Amino acid sequence: MTGHVDVAVIRRPRAPGWIWAAALIVAAPLIGAALGETPIPVATVWQALANQLWGAGYPVDPIDQGIIWSYRLPRALVAGACGAGLAVSGLVLQTLLRNALADPYLLGISAGASTGAVLVAVAGLGAALVPLSVGALLGALSAFALVVGLARLSGGGPSARGAAQIVLAGIAGSQLFNALTSFIIARSASAEQARGIMFWLLGNLSGVRWSDVWLAGAAVLVASGAALWHVRSLDAFTFGTESAASLGVPVRRVQGILILATAAATAVLVSITGAIGFVGLVVPHAARFLVGSRHMRLVPVSALIGMVFLIAADVIARMLVPGQTLPIGVVTALVGAPAFAVILIRARSVP
Numbered sequence: 319m320t321g322h323v324d325v326a327v328i329r330r331p332r333a334p335g336w337i338w339a340a341a342l343i344v345a346a347p348l349i350g351a352a353l354g355e356t357p358i359p360v361a362t363v364w365q366a367l368a369n370q371l372w373g374a375g376y377p378v379d380p381i382d383q384g385i386i387w388s389y390r391l392p393r394a395l396v397a398g399a400c401g402a403g404l405a406v407s408g409l410v411l412q413t414l415l416r417n418a419l420a421d422p423y424l425l426g427i428s429a430g431a432s433t434g435a436v437l438v439a440v441a442g443l444g445a446a447l448v449p450l451s452v453g454a455l456l457g458a459l460s461a462f463a464l465v466v467g468l469a470r471l472s473g474g475g476p477s478a479r480g481a482a483q484i485v486l487a488g489i490a491g492s493q494l495f496n497a498l499t500s501f502i503i504a505r506s507a508s509a510e511q512a513r514g515i516m517f518w519l520l521g522n523l524s525g526v527r528w529s530d531v532w533l534a535g536a537a538v539l540v541a542s543g544a545a546l547w548h549v550r551s552l553d554a555f556t557f558g559t560e561s562a563a564s565l566g567v568p569v570r571r572v573q574g575i576l577i578l579a580t581a582a583a584t585a586v587l588v589s590i591t592g593a594i595g596f597v598g599l600v601v602p603h604a605a606r607f608l609v610g611s612r613h614m615r616l617v618p619v620s621a622l623i624g625m626v627f628l629i630a631a632d633v634i635a636r637m638l639v640p641g642q643t644l645p646i647g648v649v650t651a652l653v654g655a656p657a658f659a660v661i662l663i664r665a666r667s668v669p
Contacts, residue, residue: 339622343398350394350629351386354636358382358390367391396526397632397646398625399534400587401597405624406541406617407580408598409605413552413613414573419485421598422458422584426491428595430461431588432519433495433502440507440515451533454589457495458581465491521594521647523632530590541583542621548572549613556611594647596654597624603658627653 348367352360365376366386408421422428434457435450468487499519503512545552551572554562563569587594605620631649638644 339618342622342626346626346629347391347394347398350397350633351390353633354390355640358386362386363391392526392528392531393523393632394629395531396534396590397523397628399531399538400591400594401601401624401626401628401631402621403534403538403541403583403587403624404594404597404628405601405605405620406538406545407584409602409613409616409620410541410545410552410576410580411598412602413555414576415484416555416558417485418603419599420488422580423593423595423598424485424492425488426461426465426495427458427581427584428588428593429492429495429499430464431455431458431585432593433457433499434460434585435589436499436502436515440502440511451586451589455582455585458585458588459578461491461495462577462581464494517645518592520645521592521650522645523591524643526590533586534590537583537586538621541579542617544576544579545613545617548576549617552576552613552617553611592645592647594628594650596650596658597628600654600657601627 348360348363352358352363362378362382363386365374366378366383368374369376369378369383370387404422407427411420411422411425412418414420431454434453434455437457438450438453465484465487468490469484472483472487503515507515551562551567554565554567555572559569562572601624602616602620604623605616608623609615609619628646628650631653632646635644635646635649638649
């Protein structure tokens with residue numbers, strides 16, 4: 319006699335997403351600090367961090383301790399914060415403008431921030447009174463105001479044509495402010511200053527310190543906090559400004575808050591690292607592919623992907639050419655341009 323036994327399939331409970339996200343937030347900077355032209359074990363990185371923060375007393379070589387704490391760890395943290403902030407800023411701008419090509423770099427915000435920072439750093443405009451980040455913020459807001467003004471003069475509005483006009487105006491604004499930056503450098507900078515600034519404008523993390531970590535972290539909190547506070551409004555903006563208004567969203571107020579927050583975050587990050595392209599353009603599309611279009615998930619996932627992407631790009635920039643550190647913007651462009659081409663092709667193939 320044969321008996322029939324029902325075998326129940328036991329599924330292990332899946333860990334909540336926030337646990338994986340928290341683990342990645344901790345692990346990515348540690349791995350970024352461990353990798354380089356001379357690799358250091360992750361365990362050593364953790365021991366050095368524990369020694370510095372809690373006086374754990376682990377036997378870490380003093381040279382490794384100094385490299386990890388004073389150079390690699392703040393660099394990895396700033397890279398992660400910059401990636402997260404630019405990704406969230408790009409997501410917000412793409413949603414508000416309903417344009418897949420919108421990001422801080424393309425809309426002239428990064429170029430304006432670069433001009434403002436260079437005015438303070440090189441031309442000495444208010445250098446005694448105006449911090450670099452404030453000059454970058456003023457430049458970013460000026461650039462975006464110019465872009466919006468050009469778009470309105472050319473007939474831009476809430477329609478698809480209006481969004482396209484904003485992108486075209488952004489391209490013009492970017493070229494204008496890039497030209498102004500080059501003029502300021504040529505007019506006021508010495509040869510040594512010009513070389514350093516041109517390297518910085520392509521994205522440079524070599525000179526970051528712990529004070530930059532707190533500043534970059536604050537910028538990310540501003541952009542991400544504003545986006546998370548307005549996730550329902552961002553969902554409504556997905557269908558256009560008229561639909562958002564019909565759903566009770568105070569369109570102009572929300573647009574003003576979110577654009578100011580993203581412009582401020584971008585300006586602060588640019589003042590620390592220089593202009594880094596493609597992060598705010600590509601990462602939001604990757605996040606939509608993974609989690610859909612609801613901004614309650616899109617905002618944190620975009621920040622997480624941006625953080626990991628830029629930390630990885632910084633590691634590649636330090637390791638790709640032996641004995642030399644490439645500008646991180648070169649790496650993001652080499653990776654981001656093909657990735658965006660794939661996204662465009664995939665979007666075309668979707669009916």
